[in-house]
Amino acid sequence: xxxxxxxxxxxxxxxxxxxxxxxxxxxxxxxxxxxxxxxxxxxxxxxxxxxxxxxxxxxxxxxxxxxxxxxxxxxxxxxxxxxxxxxxxxxxxxxxxxxxxxxxxxxxxxxxxxxxxxxxxxxxxxxxxxxxxxxxxxxxxxxxxxxxxxxxxxxxxxxxxxxxxxxxxxxxxxxxxxxxxxxxxxxxxxxxxxxxxxxxxxxxxxxxxxxxxxxxxxxxxxxxxxxxxxxxxxxxxxxxxxxxxxxxxxxxxxxxxxxxxxxxxxxxxxxxxxxxxxxxxxxxxxxxxxxxxxxxxxxxxxxxxxxxxxxxxxxxxxxxxxxxxxxxxxxxxxxxx
Numbered sequence: 001x002x003x004x005x006x007x008x009x010x011x012x013x014x015x016x017x018x019x020x021x022x023x024x025x026x027x028x029x030x031x032x033x034x035x036x037x038x039x040x041x042x043x044x045x046x047x048x049x050x051x052x053x054x055x056x057x058x059x060x061x062x063x064x065x066x067x068x069x070x071x072x073x074x075x076x077x078x079x080x081x082x083x084x085x086x087x088x089x090x091x092x093x094x095x096x097x098x099x100x101x102x103x104x105x106x107x108x109x110x111x112x113x114x115x116x117x118x119x120x121x122x123x124x125x126x127x128x129x130x131x132x133x134x135x136x137x138x139x140x141x142x143x144x145x146x147x148x149x150x151x152x153x154x155x156x157x158x159x160x161x162x163x164x165x166x167x168x169x170x171x172x173x174x175x176x177x178x179x180x181x182x183x184x185x186x187x188x189x190x191x192x193x194x195x196x197x198x199x200x201x202x203x204x205x206x207x208x209x210x211x212x213x214x215x216x217x218x219x220x221x222x223x224x225x226x227x228x229x230x231x232x233x234x235x236x237x238x239x240x241x242x243x244x245x246x247x248x249x250x251x252x253x254x255x256x257x258x259x260x261x262x263x264x265x266x267x268x269x270x271x272x273x274x275x276x277x278x279x280x281x282x283x284x285x286x287x288x289x290x291x292x293x294x295x296x297x298x299x300x301x302x303x304x305x306x307x308x309x310x311x312x313x314x315x316x317x318x319x320x321x322x323x324x325x326x327x328x329x330x331x332x333x334x335x336x337x
Contacts, residue, residue, distance in 0.1 A: 004300055005067065006032075006298055007031060007070075008033045009323050010076075011041045011044045015074045017294075018074050027297050031052075032066035033050075038055055041056075045215070048240075063086075063087070068092060072094075074097050075100060077301075079135045080100060080101055081160065100314065102319070104314075105259075107310075107314050108314070111310050111314055122292075122308050125233055125294045126162045126289045127288075128292075129295075131282050131287065136279065137185060137186045140247065143266070143277065145249045147247050148221075150186060150244070151226070152182070152225075152242065154228035161281075163207055164207075165207060166208075166294075169208050170209070172320055172324055175230065179219065179226060183218070183317055186243075186245065187224070190337075191217075192334065194217075194322070194335055195331070197214075205231065211229035212327070213228075213322050216335070232309045237256060238256025239256070241256055250265055317337075322336070
């Protein structure tokens with residue numbers, strides 16, 4: 001079977017990361033690369049070591065010239081809606097970076113456009129493709145008798161520069177969606193409501209709120225709590241966050257790096273001694289964005305929906321939007337996708 005033709009939009013740091021992932025996938029051919037500043041594409045092509053790639057500063061020109069099977073959208077968040085909608089209207093599938101849009105109205109429009117045009121739109125939640133997270137999810141599912149509580153802590157201090165430093169809510173919009181989405185993945189539940197407080201510590205180098213706490217109610221009565229900061233120097237967590245799950249038969253922890261562990265009453269027997277279990281990483285064909293790309297390409301070939309298809313991912317995006325609304329209003333709000 002011929003490789004699927006891809007056009008990459010966006011030539012920043014993540015653009016180069018995606019260019020390498022595309023180049024490394026034998027089922028994909030990078031035929032075009034677009035950025036408003038052509039010079040950035042030229043530099044990216046040289047840095048990645050590419051050849052025979054059309055370099056453009058206009059998406060319409062690239063679509064017409066390259067006839068891609070799909071587009072990878074790695075533009076700044078405010079451009080996601082325009083890039084994705086233009087492609088979907090032309091029947092060109094899209095694999096986009098999160099967030100899927102700037103707001104829920106735009107996200108709903110994109111979901112409707114994907115459905116109306118019967119064109120695949122997937123949001124890259126690359127952290128779902130982590131062997132440790134998959135192992136943690138399996139540990140909880142196999143031994144807990146159902147989750148009652150789930151918590152995640154994320155603390156880091158990245159100095160990005162660029163648009164993230166100027167965003168009003170960099171942590172919630174750029175990072176927390178990964179953790180919120182992982183909570184849905186672990187529990188198999190969707191958010192119902194949230195109370196959130198975001199703030200910016202006095203020492204923060206971000207213009208907007210770089211720290212937040214959020215308490216979600218999920219379906220089936222599960223509670224999910226989140227605490228995070230992007231300006232926490234020292235004792236940083238994994239980028240996958242640190243997790244604890246509590247269920248009827250025991251508790252489990254995952255530090256985001258090492259193997260997840262649990263202490264459970266095997267078989268759910270009352271009074272039975274707690275048994276410690278360590279879950280080995282789940283073997284996977286790939287990780288991160290490379291695995292997300294592979295999943296997307298398989299979906300193009302088979303028609304089977306992949307993880308993070310837009311009709312599912314909007315539920316994770318809605319958690320972010322509801323958290324922002326709660327922080328702004330100072331009250332608990334419903335999560336409605």
